[in-house]
Structure formats: structure tokens, C-alpha cells
Amino acid sequence: MTQQDRQRIATGLTEGLSYAEIARRLDRPTSTISREIARNGGPARYRPRRAHQATVQRARRGTPAPPRAAGTPGSAMEDEIVELAVMSGLPRMTARVHVDLLLSANGRRTAAELTRRLKVSPASVSVAVNFLVEHGYVRRERDPRRRRDVYVVDDDAWYHSIVISGRQTLASARAAMAAAQTLGPDSPVGQRLARAGTFLERVISDMVESADRWRSLLR
Structure with a gap:
């Protein structure tokens, strides 16, 4: 802790x-x-x-633990990346799952593999991967031979996460602008909401356009 x-x-x-x-x-x-x-x-x-x-x-x-190789579960490098992800707003379990996928050789894990590697319950892994899939950080594939889902993080995941986050923020911006019209664009609250909505709309539009423009760098 x-x-x-x-x-x-x-x-x-x-x-x-x-x-x-x-x-x-x-x-x-x-x-x-x-x-x-x-x-x-x-x-x-x-x-x-x-x-x-x-x-x-x-x-x-107590007795000091033997040093672990960098890149293995629980290593100092992995712990540091997890802490940075938590500071950015990810729940800790979600951050651990995401980092384990990022540091895997092929960016692929099954739920059973995540459960075993992180030594947590299947329910905890399920909540974490559902969040990651919903926000575009990870995609879900079906393995027909083993009849189980495989969770994949690839280079395009960064693009999708930005676009999904942008859409969610854009919806909030437009809701603020609609509320401003309802409350009256000349009222103090209406003006405040209109300014906030306009600011968010412009910033998010620029961000998504930039993601589209530089997406080729991920390929």
C-alpha cells in the first residue's frame, strides 16, 4: 500500500x-x-x-525479499507504471490488468491467465477487463478453438481510447450547452454553462482531429 x-x-x-x-x-x-x-x-x-x-x-x-527481474509480475518497473495509471484515475485492479497486458510479449491474455498471474479472483479480472474494453483500452476476441475470450491490447488501442473518451466528453459538453439554452443564455448560469460547453467542444474536436491525423504513427 x-x-x-x-x-x-x-x-x-x-x-x-x-x-x-x-x-x-x-x-x-x-x-x-x-x-x-x-x-x-x-x-x-x-x-x-x-x-x-x-x-x-x-x-x-523482516527478512528482505529476493530481487525480482524487471518486467516480471510485481517488479519495481511494473509497480511504478501501475501507480502512474492509478494517479491518472484508473482503479488499481484495472490498472494492474492493463499494465500486465501492456507488458506481455504479444499483448494478449485470457481471463484465466490474468487471474493466475495477478493472483486475484476471476470476478476482479472480469470487472477490470469490462472497464478496459468499454473505454477502448483493450479489445475482446473470441478463441473458437478454446471457446474462451482473449483480451488484446495493440497499438490501435491508444487511438480508440482517445476517440471513446472524446465522444463521452463531447456528449457532456453538448448537454451543458443545451442546459444553457433551457436556463436562458443571458442568465449567469446559462452563460457559465455555455462557455464551458463551447470550450470542451472545441478542445475535444481538436484532440480527435489530432488523433486521426497522427494515427498512422501507430502502424
Whole structure:
């Protein structure tokens, strides 16, 4: 667990969230959150920096783990990429699945392979890959011989993810512009929504046009 995770736990406690809700937001088991809080002072005295320092000290007192080769599951390189993906907004389990696919030799994994490699439940993998497929990061193929789905990340996935994200943001922009007309384009709220909608529409249009123009670089 990172110091950022612990800060989010502290924020959740301050907001009065349940352990289950904090766990959901961090994409962690509830038992992990409850142990983390109980081990570090309880809900009233939990301090993220102190908890992180205590964990580091406990780890130093234990037997150090043997170094792992870069690129293997759990390596420092993979962990760093996962953390960057989480900071960009991906749920942690989704980020782990995406990074495992990105670092695979052929960019292909079955659900069973992801479950085995990441040591998580099939349900967790299913939620993660559904999110990735829905947002264009990964595509789903059917293997007729083994009668199972194969999840694929290829170069074109970056293009599709940008286009899908752009469409979703564009829909929000147009909804804001429609609301501005309903509320009155001369009203303060109407003007604010109209400006926001116009800004988003122009930026997203430019982004999608740029993706179309540079798509050939992925091939």
C-alpha cells in the first residue's frame, strides 16, 4: 500500500465513510482496510504518514525479499507504471490488468491467465477487463478453438481510447450547452454553462482531429 493510498484512507475516515466504501474507492478488500486502520491507531488516531513510516520500519525488521527481474509480475518497473495509471484515475485492479497486458510479449491474455498471474479472483479480472474494453483500452476476441475470450491490447488501442473518451466528453459538453439554452443564455448560469460547453467542444474536436491525423504513427 502506498502513502497516497493511506492519505485516501485518512480522507475517507474524515468524511465518515465506511471501511467498505473506502475499500471500494481504493479497489482493495475491506479486510485490508480494516487491518490497516486497526494496526495504525484506529479510526480516531489514524495518521497516513505515521502509518506509512511504521510499515516501512516493520518491513526493514523482516527478512528482505529476493530481487525480482524487471518486467516480471510485481517488479519495481511494473509497480511504478501501475501507480502512474492509478494517479491518472484508473482503479488499481484495472490498472494492474492493463499494465500486465501492456507488458506481455504479444499483448494478449485470457481471463484465466490474468487471474493466475495477478493472483486475484476471476470476478476482479472480469470487472477490470469490462472497464478496459468499454473505454477502448483493450479489445475482446473470441478463441473458437478454446471457446474462451482473449483480451488484446495493440497499438490501435491508444487511438480508440482517445476517440471513446472524446465522444463521452463531447456528449457532456453538448448537454451543458443545451442546459444553457433551457436556463436562458443571458442568465449567469446559462452563460457559465455555455462557455464551458463551447470550450470542451472545441478542445475535444481538436484532440480527435489530432488523433486521426497522427494515427498512422501507430502502424
